Amino acid sequence: MLEIADSVQKVGDAMVQQFGQTPQEACWILAVNTQMRVLEVNRVAMGTLDSVTVHPRDIFRRLVALNAYGFIVVHNHPSGSLRLSQADRKLMTQLAMCSGVMQFHFLDFMVISSRGYTSLRSQHWLTEISVETLYDLWTKNDKV
Structure with missing residues (x-):
């Protein structure tokens, strides 16, 4: 099992090996400490x-309990596709917003299959949201 999440390739290869053949969609989180040591790999949802x-609360509940520094989301596609669906994009944005508020480091969102993996961090597709960005979202349309 993966002990240190110190490279995208290491995490991607380990997750493909462990979960790439899963016959139904699921979502896992890798919780890490400040040294990128994996505290836990936890399945937070199982689908069809x-x-x-x-739901973000299922992810953040566990991260708080572990006193995690950051996390990586891993989601599989049994079809073999490594492309993000609209639901994947929505979840990524929700997690970016929640992690900004809760001050967890959202390190990566990976889609895996038996064919390999895609890292949104490596592709520069990971949504970056900070507390300041969230504040701007709430206040930019205010008419004071």
């Missing part, structure tokens, strides 16, 4: 052949 419902 072509969908899984994940």
Whole structure:
């Protein structure tokens, strides 16, 4: 099992090996400490052949309990596709917003299959949201 999450390739290869053949969609989190040591790999949701419902509270509840520094989300596609669905994009944005508020480091969102993995951090597709960005979202349309 993965002990240190010190490279995208190491995490991607380990997750593909462990979960790439899973026959139904699921979502896991890798919680890490400040030294990138893996505190836990936890399945937070199990779905069907072509969908899984994940709620941010299920992810952050565990991260708080572990006193984690950061996390990586790993989601599988049994179809073999490594492309993000609209639901995947929505979840990524929700997690970015929540992690900004709760001050957890959202390190990566990975899609895996038996064919390999895609890292949104490596592709520069990971949504970056800070507390300041969230504040701007709430205040930019205010008419004071």
